[in-house]
Amino acid sequence: MNGKHMQIGEVAARTELSLRTIRHYEETGLVVPSARSQGGFRLYTETDVARLMVIRRMKPLGFTLEQMRDLLDATDRLDADADLGADAREALLERVRRYEGVAVEQVEKLRVQLSRAEDFAATLRTYAAHDSHRRTPGPR
Secondary structure, three states, rough: OOOEEHHHHHHHHHOOOOOHHHHHHHOOOOOOOOEOOOOOOOEEEEOOOHHHHHHHHHHHHHHOEEEHHHHHHHHHHHEEEEEEEHHHHHHHHHHHHHHHHHHHHHHHHHHHHHHHHHHHHHHHHHHHHHHHHHHOOOOO
């Protein structure tokens, strides 16, 4: 990381999250700005952006704020604590694996939903194309 700080607007643009959503995640403790400017503006780093991207990816899979907090705690501890004992590290990895399993299940459910939605759209296209041919005025 280069230590560059970004204001919330740049972070919002990069993560495609609204300012309100980022502030909400701050209020709930999911992400904390790395610093504040002299004027009190929130300042974020690449690490903060990466954390927000994890949250953004978890949200459509139906994870709760508490589950997000739990997973982020596990990954933070794995990233930060090189002195973790083997048992503690394995317990944290098992938490991450459980979330991975849930994510894989949710992705499969979304694939099924997407397939059904695509089939439905194709049915409507076929009907609309057929119906428009029927309604085309003929020569008078």
